[in-house]
Amino acid sequence: MFERIGKVVTRAPIPIVLVWATAGVLLIESAPEWSDVSQEGEFTFLPEDSPSRQAEELYRRAFPSGKDGGEGESEVRQDPMGSNVAIVVRREDLPDGLTSADREFVISVLRTGLEVIQVTTPFGYADSEDSSAYINRRVRPRVLQLAGESLSGRRETRLEQVREAVAGRNGPEGETAGVVPEEERIVDAVWTFEQRGVGPLLISPDQKSTLVVVDVKTEFLDRENGLLLDRIEAFVNDIVTNRHLYEKAESDELAAQADSDDVLKLPANLELAISGSATVGRDMLRAEKQSTSNTERWTKVLVIVLLLLIYRAPLLVVIPLLTVGLTVELTMSLLLHMAALGWIEVFSALRIYVTVVVYGAGVDFCLFLISRYREELHAGASFDDAISRALERVGIALATSAGTSIAGIGMMMFAEFGKFPKAGFSISFGLLIVLCCALTLTPALLRLAGRWAFWPDVREERISAQKGWIPMTSAWSLLVSDRPWTENIWTRIASIIERRPGRVFLIAVAAMTPFVIVACVNYNRLSYGLLSELQPEVTSVVGAKAVQEHFPAGITGVTTVLLKNDNFDFAGTRGLRDGEKFAEALTAELAEQADNLKIADIRSQSDPIGIKNAGAIQGSLAERNLARKFAHATYVSSTEPLAGKVVRVDLVFENDPFTRESIGRLTPAEDAVRDSLQALEDRAAGIEDDEERALYSSLTEETEVHVLGPTASLRDLKQVTDRDRVTIAVLVSIAVYLVLIALLGKPAISLYLIASVVFSFLVTLGVTHCVFMLQPGTYNGMDWKAPIFVFTILVAMGEDYNVLLMSRVDEEQRKLGPVKGVLAALTKTGGIISSCGIIMAGTFASLTTGTLTGIVQLGFALAFGVLLDTFVVRPILVPSYLVLLYQGRFGRFGRWLGAIESGEDGDHKPNGDETDADAPPQMS
Incomplete structure (x- = not known):
C-alpha cells in the first residue's frame, strides 16, 4: 500500500498539494468560532447521575425561578446555582473597622455606580469596548448627579430613579443614553449592607469589611459575563486611582458639584478588591485564552529552532511546519464543524491539548520520513525513487506508531468525566489527520522542492551530510545527527551496556526509584481548586484572599x-x-x-x-x-x-x-x-x-x-475522576499492549515495554511533585487533570520510540544475532529517535508558558517524561534488559521472558536468510 502511495505522490505532487490546500482553506474559513460551539466549566461535564447533578435538578424543580424569595427589601437571597461579582470594601488601620464615611461611600458611590452599570449593561463579551471611556462617559457623571439627590431606600424604587436619571439625559426613552431593557440586562440585583434581609450577611464579624454583591443572571463561566466584569473592574480602578476624575464631566454644573462635594474620592486607607464566582470564571477563561495563545506561539518557535538545529536547511524546516500547521488548523476546523452539527462536543482548553500532541507527533512523523528519504538519496536513488522507497519502508512504522498512540489515547473515550472522552476523540482524530498529511502532503512537498529541499547543499544529486548552516562538529549535531558523528556516542553507550548490562540496569533503576516512592506517597495529592489554577496577582485571587481575611472562607461557596x-x-x-x-x-x-x-x-x-x-x-x-x-x-x-x-x-x-x-x-x-x-x-x-x-x-x-454547591460538585468530580484514573490506566495499558503483541509477536517483552513506560510515568510524577513543592508558595498538589493526561500520553506516545527501536532490533537480529542485534539497533536509531524526543519534549514544554497552573504542571511533566523515555528508558532500560535476557542471565526463567536460543556468547550465527542485506528495514 505504501509503495502505491509513493508512486502516486511522485506522479502527481501538485494535485495532492492543491487538494490539501483547498480543503484547508474551505474548512478553516467556514468554521464557526470556538465560543459559539464550546462548553465551559468543569461540573457541567459530570455524569447526569452524579449526586450533585441530581441535587441541582431537584433545586431547579423546587425553585424554578432562580429567585428564592419575592421582591422586597427583606428578601433573603442566595442562589446556589447563580453567579455573582463581589466588591470587597475593607479598612485595616482602625480597630473599630469601617467608619460612617466609609459606609456613606459604599452607598452613595459604589452602590450607585453599580446600579448605573446594571441598567446600562447587556450580555456581552470581554474586550468589546473601551471600558475606561464608558466609565468617564456614562457612570461617573451619573454618580455625581445622583449624589446630590435623595434616593429611595427600597431597591426597586431606587433602581427606577437611577434608570430615569440615566435616560433623562438624552430623552424619555433613553436609547442614546444606553439604558438596557430589563430582560436584556445581565445584572439581576445589587446588594449592600443596607438591605434589611441580606444586609447582616454582608458585614464581616470584625466590622472591618463589607461586601457589595452584584447578582448575575448567567453561570460563572459564561463568556457573556466579560463585558460586565470589564466595566465593574474599570469603575473600581477609576475610584482607586482617581485618574481623570472630573475632567470628563458633561457640564460645568457637574464639575462644580464634584469640586465642592468630592463625592468620588475614596476615603483614606479604605481598600477595594473584586471577588465573586463570576470574577473567578472570567479570570479562568482569560487565563485559558492566554495559555492557548502562548502555547501555540511558543510551540511554533521551539519547533522552528529545533528543526533548524537538526537539519541546517530552511526548506526542511518549512515542509514539516506546513504539514503540521495545516493539520492542526484542519483538525480544529473539522472538530468545530462537527460540534456545530451536534455530532460531538468541544471545550476551549481542547485546543491546547490537540495543538501540542499533534505538533509533536506530526513533526516526529516528518522527521522519520525525511530521515529515510535522505538515506535513500545517500544510497544513490533519484528523487522519485527515494520518495517511493522511503514511504514503502517507513510507512508501516509510521502507521504503527500512530496506531499505537490512537489506540492508547482513544481509550480516554471510555471515561465517565465528560472532558476525557472528548479529549480522547479529538486528539486521536488529530493524530489520524496528521498521519495522512505526513504520508501524502510531506512527500509531495519534498518532491516539489527536489534538490532545493536541502539548500544550501544543492550542487549534486547525492545530498552530502556535511553541508548546512550549522557545523557538523557542533555539540548539538553530536547529540542529534543520524550520521556517524553521533554513532560514536551511541556506540559507546552500547559498549557499556554489552559489558555491564546488570550494573547499568540496576544503577538506572536505583537512581529513579526514590521519585517513584514520592509519586506513590503523593499519588492522591491533587488540587481541585479553581483559584489555585490562577496566578497570585489575578483580580479574583486577590479579592478572594481579601474576603477570607474577614469572612469565613466557606462564604465563597x-x-x-x-x-x-x-x-x-x-x-x-x-x-x-x-x-x-x-x-x-x-x-x-x-x-x-x-x-x-x-x-x-x-x-x-x-x-x-x-x-x-x-x-x-x-x-x-x-x-x-x-x-x-x-x-x-x-x-x-x-x-x-x-x-x-x-x-x-x-x-x-x-x-x-x-x-x-x-x-x-x-x-x-x-x-x-x-x-x-x-x-x-x-x-x-x-x-x-x-x-x-x-x-x-x-x-x-x-x-x-x-x-x-461547589464542594458537593468537587466531591463528585473527585470520585468520578478517581474511577477514571483506574479505568483509563487499565484500558490504555491493555490497548497498547495488544498493539505491541500484534506488531512484535513477543508477549513477555511487550509486557516489559509497558512496565518500563509505566515506571517512567511514576518517576515523572515524582519529579513533578518535587519541582513544584520547591517553588515559593503553598503547594496543594498536582492539578487533578494532569496525572490522567500525563499517563495516557506518555504510555501511548512513549511506546512509539520503543516500537521503532524494537522494529530495528528485529531487523538487526536477523543479521547479527540476539545481543549484537540489540546493540546495533541502539546505535543506528539513537540519533533519529533522540531528535524526535527532543522535538516532542519541546512542543510539550511550550505548555509551561501558559498562565494556568495546571497547564504549566502538565507541560513540565510531559516534557520531562518524554525526555526520560528518550534518554533513559529507550537507550538504557530496554537495551540492558534485552541484553541480560539474551545473554541468559535470567536462567530457566529466560524462555518465559522471551529469550532467544543462543550460543555460549549470547549470540548465534545467523543463517543465510538472516544475512540478507537487502531486506528493507522499517526505519533508520
Whole structure:
C-alpha cells in the first residue's frame, strides 16, 4: 500500500498539494468560532447521575425561578446555582473597622455606580469596548448627579430613579443614553449592607469589611459575563486611582458639584478588591485564552529552532511546519464543524491539548520520513525513487506508531468525566489527520522542492551530510545527527551496556526509584481548586484572599442541603409555622455539631441570616411578618408538585470550599444531617399533634438528603475522576499492549515495554511533585487533570520510540544475532529517535508558558517524561534488559521472558536468510 502511495505522490505532487490546500482553506474559513460551539466549566461535564447533578435538578424543580424569595427589601437571597461579582470594601488601620464615611461611600458611590452599570449593561463579551471611556462617559457623571439627590431606600424604587436619571439625559426613552431593557440586562440585583434581609450577611464579624454583591443572571463561566466584569473592574480602578476624575464631566454644573462635594474620592486607607464566582470564571477563561495563545506561539518557535538545529536547511524546516500547521488548523476546523452539527462536543482548553500532541507527533512523523528519504538519496536513488522507497519502508512504522498512540489515547473515550472522552476523540482524530498529511502532503512537498529541499547543499544529486548552516562538529549535531558523528556516542553507550548490562540496569533503576516512592506517597495529592489554577496577582485571587481575611472562607461557596419528603406539608400559612418549627429543631441539632464539623454558620427558615445573626431582623410586627414570609419562600419550595415538600438548609464551612479538606468534611456533614433527622424522629413520641407526630416518626426513612454547591460538585468530580484514573490506566495499558503483541509477536517483552513506560510515568510524577513543592508558595498538589493526561500520553506516545527501536532490533537480529542485534539497533536509531524526543519534549514544554497552573504542571511533566523515555528508558532500560535476557542471565526463567536460543556468547550465527542485506528495514 505504501509503495502505491509513493508512486502516486511522485506522479502527481501538485494535485495532492492543491487538494490539501483547498480543503484547508474551505474548512478553516467556514468554521464557526470556538465560543459559539464550546462548553465551559468543569461540573457541567459530570455524569447526569452524579449526586450533585441530581441535587441541582431537584433545586431547579423546587425553585424554578432562580429567585428564592419575592421582591422586597427583606428578601433573603442566595442562589446556589447563580453567579455573582463581589466588591470587597475593607479598612485595616482602625480597630473599630469601617467608619460612617466609609459606609456613606459604599452607598452613595459604589452602590450607585453599580446600579448605573446594571441598567446600562447587556450580555456581552470581554474586550468589546473601551471600558475606561464608558466609565468617564456614562457612570461617573451619573454618580455625581445622583449624589446630590435623595434616593429611595427600597431597591426597586431606587433602581427606577437611577434608570430615569440615566435616560433623562438624552430623552424619555433613553436609547442614546444606553439604558438596557430589563430582560436584556445581565445584572439581576445589587446588594449592600443596607438591605434589611441580606444586609447582616454582608458585614464581616470584625466590622472591618463589607461586601457589595452584584447578582448575575448567567453561570460563572459564561463568556457573556466579560463585558460586565470589564466595566465593574474599570469603575473600581477609576475610584482607586482617581485618574481623570472630573475632567470628563458633561457640564460645568457637574464639575462644580464634584469640586465642592468630592463625592468620588475614596476615603483614606479604605481598600477595594473584586471577588465573586463570576470574577473567578472570567479570570479562568482569560487565563485559558492566554495559555492557548502562548502555547501555540511558543510551540511554533521551539519547533522552528529545533528543526533548524537538526537539519541546517530552511526548506526542511518549512515542509514539516506546513504539514503540521495545516493539520492542526484542519483538525480544529473539522472538530468545530462537527460540534456545530451536534455530532460531538468541544471545550476551549481542547485546543491546547490537540495543538501540542499533534505538533509533536506530526513533526516526529516528518522527521522519520525525511530521515529515510535522505538515506535513500545517500544510497544513490533519484528523487522519485527515494520518495517511493522511503514511504514503502517507513510507512508501516509510521502507521504503527500512530496506531499505537490512537489506540492508547482513544481509550480516554471510555471515561465517565465528560472532558476525557472528548479529549480522547479529538486528539486521536488529530493524530489520524496528521498521519495522512505526513504520508501524502510531506512527500509531495519534498518532491516539489527536489534538490532545493536541502539548500544550501544543492550542487549534486547525492545530498552530502556535511553541508548546512550549522557545523557538523557542533555539540548539538553530536547529540542529534543520524550520521556517524553521533554513532560514536551511541556506540559507546552500547559498549557499556554489552559489558555491564546488570550494573547499568540496576544503577538506572536505583537512581529513579526514590521519585517513584514520592509519586506513590503523593499519588492522591491533587488540587481541585479553581483559584489555585490562577496566578497570585489575578483580580479574583486577590479579592478572594481579601474576603477570607474577614469572612469565613466557606462564604465563597455555600453548601446547600435539600431535604425532600413527600410527607412534608410546609406550604400555606400553617406550613409556614410548621416549617419554622422543623427548621428550628433541625438547626439546633446541627448547631451542636458545628464545631466538630468546622461549620461557621447555618441558615434555614428559622434563621434566614444565620445562627450567628440570630435576632438581627428587627422592625415592626408587619415588617417581621414580611421577613418570615420571605424566609419561608427562600427555604421551602412553593412550586407544584413540590410545594412544601422540599426544605433547604445552607451550611457555611470555615474552610475554602475548593480544597481537599472541605471535600473530606462534606460526607460527615451529610451524616450529621441524617443523625439530626434521627434525633428528631426519636423525640416524635412526645409530640401531641397527631399529624406532626406522624411526620416526625418517619423522618429518616422517608426523607431524601441532597447536597449541592461547589464542594458537593468537587466531591463528585473527585470520585468520578478517581474511577477514571483506574479505568483509563487499565484500558490504555491493555490497548497498547495488544498493539505491541500484534506488531512484535513477543508477549513477555511487550509486557516489559509497558512496565518500563509505566515506571517512567511514576518517576515523572515524582519529579513533578518535587519541582513544584520547591517553588515559593503553598503547594496543594498536582492539578487533578494532569496525572490522567500525563499517563495516557506518555504510555501511548512513549511506546512509539520503543516500537521503532524494537522494529530495528528485529531487523538487526536477523543479521547479527540476539545481543549484537540489540546493540546495533541502539546505535543506528539513537540519533533519529533522540531528535524526535527532543522535538516532542519541546512542543510539550511550550505548555509551561501558559498562565494556568495546571497547564504549566502538565507541560513540565510531559516534557520531562518524554525526555526520560528518550534518554533513559529507550537507550538504557530496554537495551540492558534485552541484553541480560539474551545473554541468559535470567536462567530457566529466560524462555518465559522471551529469550532467544543462543550460543555460549549470547549470540548465534545467523543463517543465510538472516544475512540478507537487502531486506528493507522499517526505519533508520
